[in-house]
Amino acid sequence: MKSLKRDNQNPWQGLSRRRFLGVSAGSIAAGVAVSRLAGFRSLAIAAKETADEVSGYLHEIPTVCEMCVWRCGLKAKVRDGVVVKLEGNPDHPNSRGKLCPKGNAGIMALYDPDRLKSPMMRVGERGSGRFRKASWDEALDYIASAMEKIKASYGPQAMVMSSTHNLAQLQFENLMQAYGTPNYGTQRSLCFNAMVMGFTMTYGTSDVVGDYANTRYIIYNGRNLLDGIANSETQDLIAAIHSGAKVVVLDPRFTKTAAKASAWLPVRPGGDLAFFLAVNNVIIREELYDKEFIDKNTVGFEELVRETAPYTPEWAEKKSDIPAAQIYKVARDFAAAAPRAFAHPNWRTSNTLNSFQIERSIAILNALVGNWNQPGGLHPAGGGDGGGIELGSIPQPPYPRVASLRLDGVPLKYPLVPLKLGVFQEMRDAILWGKPYQAKGWLIFRQNPLMSLSDRARTLEAFKKLDLIAVIDILPNDTAYYADVILPESTYLERYDPLSVAGNKVFLRQPVIPPMYDTKSALEIFKLLGERLGLHEFFNYKDEEAYLNAQLKPLNITLEEMKKTGFYEVTSGPEEKPGHPSEVALQTASGKIEIASETLSQVGYDAVPKWKEIAGPGDGKFYLLTGKVAQMTQSSTQNNQWLSKHVPENLLWIHPSAAGVRGIQDGDLVYVESKIGRIAIKAKVTEGIRPDCVWTIFGYGHRSKGLRTTYAKGALSSEIHESLTDPVSGSQALSQTMVSVYKVPA
Amino acid sequence: MSDLDARIAIYEILSSAFSRPGRDLAMEILYGRLARRINGILKECCESSAGCCLPTDLLDQLRSLSPPAPEERERLEFVVDLDEEYTRLFINAFPTLRVPPYESYYREKRMMGRAAMECLFLYRSDGLTVRDEGELPDHIVSQLEYLGFLCLAESAAQAGSPDAVPVLRRKQREFYEKHIMTWVPDFCFRVQSHSKIHFYRVMARLMKNFTAIENRNLNPGKLDPFQEVMHDEIAQA
Numbered sequence: 001m002k003s004l005k006r007d008n009q010n011p012w013q014g015l016s017r018r019r020f021l022g023v024s025a026g027s028i029a030a031g032v033a034v035s036r037l038a039g040f041r042s043l044a045i046a047a048k049e050t051a052d053e054v055s056g057y058l059h060e061i062p063t064v065c066e067m068c069v070w071r072c073g074l075k076a077k078v079r080d081g082v083v084v085k086l087e088g089n090p091d092h093p094n095s096r097g098k099l100c101p102k103g104n105a106g107i108m109a110l111y112d113p114d115r116l117k118s119p120m121m122r123v124g125e126r127g128s129g130r131f132r133k134a135s136w137d138e139a140l141d142y143i144a145s146a147m148e149k150i151k152a153s154y155g156p157q158a159m160v161m162s163s164t165h166n167l168a169q170l171q172f173e174n175l176m177q178a179y180g181t182p183n184y185g186t187q188r189s190l191c192f193n194a195m196v197m198g199f200t201m202t203y204g205t206s207d208v209v210g211d212y213a214n215t216r217y218i219i220y221n222g223r224n225l226l227d228g229i230a231n232s233e234t235q236d237l238i239a240a241i242h243s244g245a246k247v248v249v250l251d252p253r254f255t256k257t258a259a260k261a262s263a264w265l266p267v268r269p270g271g272d273l274a275f276f277l278a279v280n281n282v283i284i285r286e287e288l289y290d291k292e293f294i295d296k297n298t299v300g301f302e303e304l305v306r307e308t309a310p311y312t313p314e315w316a317e318k319k320s321d322i323p324a325a326q327i328y329k330v331a332r333d334f335a336a337a338a339p340r341a342f343a344h345p346n347w348r349t350s351n352t353l354n355s356f357q358i359e360r361s362i363a364i365l366n367a368l369v370g371n372w373n374q375p376g377g378l379h380p381a382g383g384g385d386g387g388g389i390e391l392g393s394i395p396q397p398p399y400p401r402v403a404s405l406r407l408d409g410v411p412l413k414y415p416l417v418p419l420k421l422g423v424f425q426e427m428r429d430a431i432l433w434g435k436p437y438q439a440k441g442w443l444i445f446r447q448n449p450l451m452s453l454s455d456r457a458r459t460l461e462a463f464k465k466l467d468l469i470a471v472i473d474i475l476p477n478d479t480a481y482y483a484d485v486i487l488p489e490s491t492y493l494e495r496y497d498p499l500s501v502a503g504n505k506v507f508l509r510q511p512v513i514p515p516m517y518d519t520k521s522a523l524e525i526f527k528l529l530g531e532r533l534g535l536h537e538f539f540n541y542k543d544e545e546a547y548l549n550a551q552l553k554p555l556n557i558t559l560e561e562m563k564k565t566g567f568y569e570v571t572s573g574p575e576e577k578p579g580h581p582s583e584v585a586l587q588t589a590s591g592k593i594e595i596a597s598e599t600l601s602q603v604g605y606d607a608v609p610k611w612k613e614i615a616g617p618g619d620g621k622f623y624l625l626t627g628k629v630a631q632m633t634q635s636s637t638q639n640n641q642w643l644s645k646h647v648p649e650n651l652l653w654i655h656p657s658a659a660g661v662r663g664i665q666d667g668d669l670v671y672v673e674s675k676i677g678r679i680a681i682k683a684k685v686t687e688g689i690r691p692d693c694v695w696t697i698f699g700y701g702h703r704s705k706g707l708r709t710t711y712a713k714g715a716l717s718s719e720i721h722e723s724l725t726d727p728v729s730g731s732q733a734l735s736q737t738m739v740s741v742y743k744v745p746a
Numbered sequence: 747m748s749d750l751d752a753r754i755a756i757y758e759i760l761s762s763a764f765s766r767p768g769r770d771l772a773m774e775i776l777y778g779r780l781a782r783r784i785n786g787i788l789k790e791c792c793e794s795s796a797g798c799c800l801p802t803d804l805l806d807q808l809r810s811l812s813p814p815a816p817e818e819r820e821r822l823e824f825v826v827d828l829d830e831e832y833t834r835l836f837i838n839a840f841p842t843l844r845v846p847p848y849e850s851y852y853r854e855k856r857m858m859g860r861a862a863m864e865c866l867f868l869y870r871s872d873g874l875t876v877r878d879e880g881e882l883p884d885h886i887v888s889q890l891e892y893l894g895f896l897c898l899a900e901s902a903a904q905a906g907s908p909d910a911v912p913v914l915r916r917k918q919r920e921f922y923e924k925h926i927m928t929w930v931p932d933f934c935f936r937v938q939s940h941s942k943i944h945f946y947r948v949m950a951r952l953m954k955n956f957t958a959i960e961n962r963n964l965n966p967g968k969l970d971p972f973q974e975v976m977h978d979e980i981a982q983a
Contacts, residue, residue: 028914029873031902032895039758041765042880042888043895046873080866082858111857113846117837123830129840132830133766481840516857516882641856705841 056080062089062566064500064509066492067102067109068633069165070094071500072231073566074103076493076512083107083493083512091567093232093503100229101631105642109474109491110516114639114708116476116488117517126469127482129705136520136528139485143443144532146468146484147179150440156180157404158438160427163445164452167497167509168522172445175526177399178538182406183439185428187634188421189408190452193731194349196421198359201597202367204587207381210342212236214376217246217337219330221272221362223346224249226256228628230347246337248330250275250322252625253653253695254688263326266690269623269735270352270614271320276343276361277611278316278324279331281308283368288335290370298367300596300608307608319611321690338369340376351735356728357609360597364609367593389501389570392553394540405436414730415603423730425723428453432462441468445522446489450478451635451699454721454732455676472525475639476706488519495521496544499551506555507567508548523547605728617692617738622658624674624737625695626717635699638710649714650697651684654741658692659685662742669744672715674737676722679715680744694741750901755787756956757894761887763949764847767832772825775945781811784952800955807948831943844940845933849884852929858882861925865889868921872896886933889925893918893960919964922957930957 029045037044058079065072065086073092077085086106090097119139124130134142150158161176162185163169176184188196199206210218212233218240225234237257241247247261250272258264267275283289284305294301313324313331320327334341343362349355371377405412407430408423417423428449431439442463453459463469463482471483480486489495494516497509520528527539541547548559557568585591589599601607617623629650631643638644652670664670666685671678672694681696689695700714724733759780762771774780785808788800835845846852850859862884869876869883869892881888896918903910930953937950 028896028899028917031907031910032898036898037895039762040877040891040895041761042877042885043869043874043891044877044880046870046875080863082863108856111859113848113851113855113857114838114843115857118833120833120838123826130830131833131838131840132826133833133837476838476840486838514878706838706843708842711842 058084061510061512062508062564063493063512064167064497064507064566065095065099065103065106066166066509067100067106067637068229070229070231071167071502071507072099072103073502073507074099074106075566078512081513083110088231089566091505092507093505095231096235098231098235100231100234101646102229102633102637102640102643103231105631105637105640106493108640108642109637110493110513112475112639112641112709114476114706115474115491115517116480116486116519118488119518120486120488122484126463126484129481131486134485136487136518139487140525140528140532143468143470143485143487144529146470147441147443147533150468151179154438154440155404156400157183157402157407158440159183160185160407160431160439160442161445162186162424162427162442162447162449164447166446166522167500168445168526170498171523171526174396174538175530175535178396178530178535179533180400180402182402182404182419183408183427184420184422185408185424185447185449186420186422187424187447187452189417189423189425189725189730190350190454190732190734191348192350193417193421193423193729194351194355194359194726195345195347197416197418197729198349198356199345199363200418200587201416201600202360202363202588202594203372203380205380206345208345208378209233209381210236210344211340211374211376211379212240212245215240215245215337215340215342216376217248217334217341219248219250219334219343219362219365220257220261221250221267221276221344221346221358222349222351223344224251224255224257224627226260227630228347229630246333252623252690252693253627254686255627256630263330265322265326265330268319268321268616268690269625269693270354271316271322273352273354273358273361273609274311274316274319274611275322275327276358276365277308277311277609278313278320278327279334280304280361280365280368281311281316282313282328282331283335283365284308286332288332289368290338293370293372294368294595297370297372298593298595299590300594303596304364304608307610311611334365335369338377339371339374341369342366342371342376342378345378350726350732352614353724353726353733353736354612354614355726355731355733357606357612359729361609364595367595372593389504389506390554391499391501391506391551392555394547394550396538396540407431407436407439408730410730414727416599416605416728417730421730423725424449425453425725425732426730428459428462429723431465432458434465438465440466441470442466443468443470443472444479444483445472446474448473448477448479448635450482451702451716451718454718454723454734454737456716456719457677458723472522474519475636476704477635478702478704481704481706487525488517489525490515490519490521494519496523496548497521498523499548504570505567506552506562506570508559508562510563510566600728614736621738621740622654622692622694623735624672624717624720624739625693625735626698626721627695629697632697632699635702638700638702638713639707641709644709644713647697648710650681650700651714652681652741653684653686653689653695655689655691655693656685656687658694658741659683664741664743670741671744672720672739672741674720674722674739677720679717679719681715683741694739748901750897750904752787752790753960754894754897754901756784756952757890757897759784759787760949760953760956761890761894763945764836764886764890764953767825767828769825772821772828775828776812776821776824778812781809784808784811800952800959804948804951804955807944808952811945811948827943828945831941831946835937835941835946845936847886847933848882849889849925849929852932859884861928865892865925868892872917884925886930889921889930893921893926896921915964918960922961922964926957927961930954 072095073089088095088098120131121134196206249258249261313327408427500507530539596607701716849861865883900914934950934954
């Protein structure tokens with residue numbers, strides 16, 4: 001870019017007047033010499049061929065959505081360079097031609113006026129919010145030199161890197177491992193550690209899916225597929241309901257899924273463990289289990305029989321508030337429907353200190369009735385993220401060996417938590433307390449720990465311990481506000497990402513328009529940063545297209561072809577492996593389904609699930625619960641104008657009996673106060689919630705004024721959520737913060 | 747300097763002023779070169795559209811754009827200050843971005859809205875394109891450059907093809923009516939209200955007055971010549 005000329009001359013001078021050919025439509029530029037436009041920064045004389053661009057022609061470009069993590073295939077309709085409509089790709093197994101509200105509103109993620117538009121460097125004190133525009137070179141050089149300095153002075157482990165589920169995550173991990181730090185923070189412990197570990201300790205895999213097409217009975221424990229939309233699975237559930245499947249929903253709140261279910265069981269938070277122990281108790285006592293299946297495929301049944309004996313429905317009624325008769329009915333109906341029945345593994349299972357054992361008891365329930373790998377039951381999905389399709393990779397050297405401890409206590413404090421899950425909240429605490437060593441830098445890729453981690457004030461304190469905070473994102477979110485350097489990523493409609501695999505198809509995320517601003521793809525950002533860190537060999541690709549070409553190499557398709565179709569179907573892929581689990585050894589210690597787990601008992605945990613009492617809210621207090629709404633994804637979509645229009649703020653659900661004695665009416669502003677803080681939020685008085693619980697949507701209450709649509713709307717649960725952790729899975733216990741609620745004095 | 751040359755020069759100065767500032771612009775301001783240049787233009791063409799009718803205190807402000815004899819340290823700080831202020835006003839800001847420089851934002855509260863598309867079509871139909879590294883079509887700089895381009899074309903037409911002059915004047919008039927006047931006064935007012943740096947306040951005031959005069963001159967007999975300027979005086983008070 002150029003600035004003002006120093007001389008007094010007209011900088012646009014040089015027009016040759018003789019060359020003027022007269023004015024007719026389209027030929028005005030012909031009269032103006034190109035040299036006179038030399039000083040123009042934005043406009044230029046067009047080459048002849050671009051004249052045809054203004055055609056009104058509707059291009060249809062296939063790509064992959066990123067409004068949540070489900071990765072729906074979509075088709076972007078682009079007219080004259082503007083994205084005018086997004087539609088589900090009928091060929092994509094995750095969307096089947098349909099997009100959710102968020103997917104439809106992706107256009108406003110692209111055209112949000114608040115987007116990050118260029119790299120920025122902080123110029124004031126950290127947290128002053130004073131930034132200046134920077135070039136990519138300057139911003140990347142700054143981050144790289146700070147990271148080099150940290151590595152040289154404190155070792156690579158002093159650098160924390162964190163990110164949340166996305167297609168470029170593998171390359172982010174590549175950068176992290178090449179740099180040499182073991183300190184990786186993800187959302188997993190805030191979300192699904194308990195589910196993943198509960199099912200892995202039982203079946204050797206957590207990658208399981210319900211056979212909705214053939215099922216007759218589904219139990220969900222808190223899973224709310226009609227708000228926490230997982231597009232294709234949500235469609236499957238609706239189809240199953242239509243074809244007459246029974247659906248039982250345990251949830252302290254009357255969710256949209258509960259509204260469509262056959263039965264809503266408003267369980268006491270934490271009492272779900274008692275409920276499932278009692279269901280198992282009935283199935284054992286009444287011999288409703290699949291004896292042959294258990295003999296053949298499981299270990300530890302006898303121990304379960306012994307330990308589950310005390311957990312009768314009559315006992316469980318007192319712990320869960322679900323009537324004993326209801327528990328008997330669910331147990332008997334579920335067993336009768338088996339094996340065409342499944343108790344869903346759920347997803348966000350970060351609820352109580354016992355969440356791991358709750359998930360174990362659900363996993364065991366499925367095994368008892370023998371619905372594993374049977375029509376209508378639970379199936380191992382197989383292949384995980386790779387889906388069984390081998391993509392090509394780019395040769396690179398092995399990563400440096402990591403010798404240091406991890407900050408999050410894995411595996412010393414949490415021996416069974418897989419490294420890739422980690423315990424994010426512990427990592428934050430380790431940064432704050434400087435133990436076992438002091439972290440010095442934090443690179444945050446498309447994640448918002450200031451909102452997502454419980455106890456926001458503690459996260460802010462931890463930030464003060466760091467010499468470097470660098471953020472890569474598309475929006476100026478709360479975390480970016482505290483950064484030293486901000487790198488703007490292109491949105492998913494403007495960039496390539498690594499390939500996405502779904503079933504036997506490979507999908508391409510590709511730019512449907514060029515980047516609107518000075519932004520880059522994650523693939524390019526990591527490469528540029530890696531090269532500055534001397535890690536060239538780990539980023540052996542010229543650009544995104546070269547990376548994708550390498551991934552596509554083993555497949556029978558070129559990138560150019562894929563740009564048109566958006567996907568490639570592998571027809572001669574690995575054979576599906578149907579049949580009984582006895583034919584396939586499971587990835588557990590015993591090779592069988594582990595009803596009792598020796599691995600668990602070896603490290604001092606209960607081999608079969610046992611009841612553990614959890615203190616309730618006590619007099620006049622409430623369990624604080626949080627959840628989702630169909631129009632929002634965590635804390636990342638509130639600034640989307642189309643979505644915000646529908647759910648501009650979050651409200652606090654409170655039961656009329658609890659509201660009445662406090663003089664709270666619908667719409668009143670109330671304080672919600674926990675041990676660690678207080679938020680103000682509007683009340684929604686409704687019978688759709690237990691009287692001892694209050695509930696709100698997570699992700700509102702943004703403090704960044706850079707987000708003009710959502711700034712200061714609603715309130716953030718993380719400001720009052722205490723950091724409590726399930727000792728086995730490292731999962732956050734998000735339903736165990738007790739709060740009092742009272743009216744904000746007028 | 748002719749009237750048209752003066753207009754071309756002022757469009758160029760304004761589009762420079764609202765582009766990302768670099769060290770060169772900072773020095774232009776600090777050493778008074780920019781002020782001298784503007785005054786030179788205004789003096790030479792005081793008979794013309796650009797020079798007359800500007801409020802006298804704005805002329806004073808333009809003369810005093812540069813602070814007196816800055817120290818080396820102050821000079822370096824000014825480069826950063828200017829960059830920070832540009833970022834805060836026009837790109838991304840904590841707190842709130844006060845002055846998005848895009849017409850679509852003012853009219854539709856989004857990016858690449860109808861206004862941007864209309865601009866893009868106009869540029870293309872006149873043989874222009876938006877550079878890859880350029881701003882969006884409805885960015886203030888793109889619009890100022892387009893007007894500068896139309897003036898350049900008018901200047902060329904005066905010599906070679908006088909029939910074209912009225913066509914080009916009509917294009918300018920319509921661009922003012924459909925685009926500039928719908929948002930630039932608000933844009934300028936916001937800069938004047940929110941900029942912590944004198945330079946941007948003065949340039950915004952210059953732009954508001956200049957565009958008002960341009961609009962009036964392109965619409966002879968239709969508008970009260972002093973109406974827009976009076977508005978500026980009120981805003982200043």
